[in-house]
Amino acid sequence: MASDFQGNVSRGVLQMVDSWGKLRDGYLHGTPFVLGLGSFSECIHADSPALGIKGRYCSVFSLDNKTRLRADADAKLRLAQASANVDIGLFTQYGTCIPDACTEADMEESLRIALDGRKKVTVACEALDDRPQFTSGDIAMISFLSVMLAVMATGTAADVYYRAATSSAPNLGVRFLLPFSAYTNLEKMFHVATESRPGVISCLHGMRVLSMTWVILGHQYVFDTLFSVNLKHLQKWTNRLVFQVIANASLSTDSFFFLSGLLVTYGVLKEIKRTGRVDIIMYYVHRIIRLTPPIAVVTLFLGTLFRFLASGPMAYYVTSMYTICSNKWWFDVLYVNNFLAFNETTNQITDCLGQCWYTAADTQMYLVAPLVLFPLAYSPAKGKILLYVVTLASAIIPAAVIYVNDFPPGSLIGGDENVDNSGYQKLVYYKPWCRMSAYVVGIWAGYIIFKQDSKKLHLSPMQVVSGWTVATFSALAALLGMWSYNQLIVEYDFDPMTQVLYGGLHRGVWCASLAWVVVACHCGYGGVVNDFLSHPTWQPLSRLTYSIYLVALPLQLLATFNLKDLVYFSHIDKIIHALGAVFISIVAAVLLSLTAEAPILGLEKLIFRRPGRGEDKPKPISPEGNKGHDNLAFTNDMTEKVDVEEENVIMDGVSSTLGEEAVTQF
Incomplete structure (x- = not known):
């Protein structure tokens, strides 16, 4: 391009050429489908006043046309194939810079002609003066x-x-x-209560905040990892036993299911004891009033103004997210996204707030919880029999689904084409009947604490030591038990016994360990663990965890959407990024709570008298x-x-x- 201007080459034109994406150093060690992003900033700031042109950055995406033979693929787009076992022909992305007089359609058409149908090409372009139009x-x-x-x-x-x-x-x-x-x-x-109160399970404050931090850290390892310059090095970084804390971070959601079941049970039983009844209508209305407004505000923001916040080679993801949130916002607001949002073509959940599958599943379990709680309150003997049956079913159902469909025993970060991770997500991970074991364990914990009431729980030192020992090793077994299978490159095939036992029991076992922690801390046998989890400084963040839960994932995605270059993967970088995400999420959560959570709670107390x-x-x-x-x-x-x-x-x-x-x- 520069040579076409001969002696009239301006600095702006040279900047356009210089900003073109090129095959980067260490390509075979990094992300195989990104040939080169180029220099986004240099391109959009390139300016040639003499020629009246400015730079327009374009991300070019090419996909092999399956109607053409693979042998017909352009050899230039497979330059790495000859020297390494890396197939870059299936899907590739690279960045280039064109004069702003050219449009996306012009660029796309020229590429289609040049490739002669060998690849399907789409282009996403952005210039310095481009701004989304207000709707x-x-x-x-x-x-x-x-x-x-x-x-x-x-x-x-x-x-x-x-x-x-x-x-x-x-x-x-x-x-x-x-x-x-x-x-x-x-x-x-931000009020901090330093005195203890009857009926307050204070250790839940720390448990709630730590679980939310774990969720954010786990997500941080997912979002921009695919855009790492050392992607081929990930196996070395992730195959250690301790990495199962991240690879098996889905247990953090089971912690919240457990807490939910515990608090619902204890609250309902205390209400029945106090008043003799529960207003079942308000039981449901109250939940809708408390949960829906913050979800609605975040969803509407993502479906409108969110797209104004992203810029760069990855900003095209915002368009997709904007479209989903504009059309499918009601999946999240009506708590049905874990059933309706799964895309059969891409095998991915495609609702606006991806994390709200949890809200949906928890709400569905909340809806049916009275079927177990009322018998526990009015006929404890029959209620406990029913709870035993439900507990047994909560382990058998996921084990049966996993075994019949030959799914992996848990959420895996790797595996070959024979491992049906997407099927596991669809039929096990998102479904309430396969996740209810954590909720049921919470019901047991809430019932035990309710029955104990203000009476002193007497445990011998041997019982306390045994309880903490069993709980610790059980939690470690659930967290680390998939190490041999839960790696990027799986070296072992999981056997049917592992599928059934681990798949059906590990979430319940994890939450049973948490149940011991809560009961022991609440009844005076927590020691330093209770001192840590019950420390008053957890309280402000504990009140904000619902809002943090709603805003953290979009903010982490926004950081990825604004990447201008590939990143280097390391654990220290991920931890730093996660801590940054936690801080920014707290600020955003305060704003969301002031807008859509705290006022609604206040209005509810004025309007409804229970x-x-x-x-x-x-x-x-x-x-x-x-x-x-x-x-x-x-x-x-x-x-x-x-x-x-x-x-x-x-x-x-x-x-x-x-x-x-x-x-x-x-």
């Missing part, structure tokens, strides 16, 4: 966020005013505005001592303030598991 959905989202910001500002101002003007009480209209107060909501969000609430007398406290308390929207006069730590909170599963107080009362 009606974008404008609606901006309007919604603006209205919410205005309401929060007004609610905060009213809250500050009525705190100062203690001689007057807010009227009904202002009471419905005060739940939006950022002042009070931030105060409650049975027995009128009997609870709030403690009068001084205005100076209301740290972590509700504002005046929830008072009958200026001296009655309700402590959020002491009020009766419905424990509804995910909202309690992923962000509410570890309070175990209705």
Whole structure:
């Protein structure tokens, strides 16, 4: 191209040529399908005023045309095949730079002609001045966020005013505005209670935060690993035993299923003991009110404004995500994505919020939980028999599905074409009946803690040591037991016995170990473990885990979408990136909670009065001592303030598991 301009070559033109993607050094050691990304920044900033052109960066994707013989493939696109066992012809990506006078369609058509049908080609281009066009959905989202910001500002101002003007009480209209107060909501969000309270399982705070951090770390190893310059070196980095902490990180979701089952059980049984009944309608309505608004806000943001945040060679993924979120947002909002979002063609789940398969599965188990909990409450003998049957079924069902379909015994990070990982994901990993063992163990733990109530649990030193020993080795067996099979290059074929035993039992065994930790810590046998998990500093992050859960994965994807070059894979880099993702997710989670979670919880308490609430007398406290308390929207006069730590909170599963107080009362 530069030679075509002969003596009139400008610096801008040379920059366009220089920014072209070239076969990089160490190509055979890195990502085989990325020939070279080129220099995105140099291309889009290339400018030749004399010729009136600027640079336009294009990502070119080529896929072998299966209707043509493989022998017809262009030899130039297989230059690495002669020297290594690397097939780069099936799918390739490279970056190039063209004058902005040319369009995506022009580039695509020229490549189709040059390749003469040997490859299917698509092109995604971006210039410095290119910006996505605003749609009606974008404008609606901006309007919604603006209205919410205005309401929060007004609610905060009213809250500050009525705190100062203690001689007057807010009227009904202002009471419905005060739940939006950022002042009070931030105060409650970051409140730390240092004193212990009956009915509070304080060790759940630390367990919840650590499990969420584990989820984020596991995801961090997935997203940009395929774009590593040392991809061929991954086997060395990932075949060690300790890497099973990452390779088997799916157990972190079982931790949340366990916590959900525990808190729902304990909450329902405590409510029945206190009032003699459970409002079954509010049992379901409450969950919808608490979980749906944050999911809806994140989904709508991803389906509108999210695409404005990405730029670079990988930004084309945003278009795909934008399309999915625009068309399939209701999968997540209606909690059906674990059934409807699986794409039969790509064998991938294609809903907007991929992590919300968990919310869907947990909600489905929450819906049927009363069928087990009510017999436990009203007829304990029959209820325990039913729970034994359900426990047995929770192990048999996944084992049977795995054995019949010849699936791997767990989620594997590698394997050859004979390992049906996608089938396992579809029929086992996402399905509630194959994941309910963790939830059922949580029900057992919640029932045990409820029956123990305030009575002292007496265990001998030998029983305590035995309990901790068995729990530790059981957890390690579940976490590390797949080491021989769960590697990038599998050296052993799993046998039917491993499929059945590990596939059916490992999630329940993992959660049984967690159950011992919770019961031991709650009953005074936790020692330093309880001191660590129950430390008050976990509380603020524990309240935010639901919002963190919703925003972390999109933020991690956004970081990948904004990559300008390939990355170098190392464990230290992944840990640093994960910690960065945790910090940014906390900031985003605070904003989401202030917008769509805390105000909804406040409005719910104003609108709905559940049975027995009128009997609870709030403690009068001084205005100076209301740290972590509700504002005046929830008072009958200026001296009655309700402590959020002491009020009766419905424990509804995910909202309690992923962000509410570890309070175990209705």
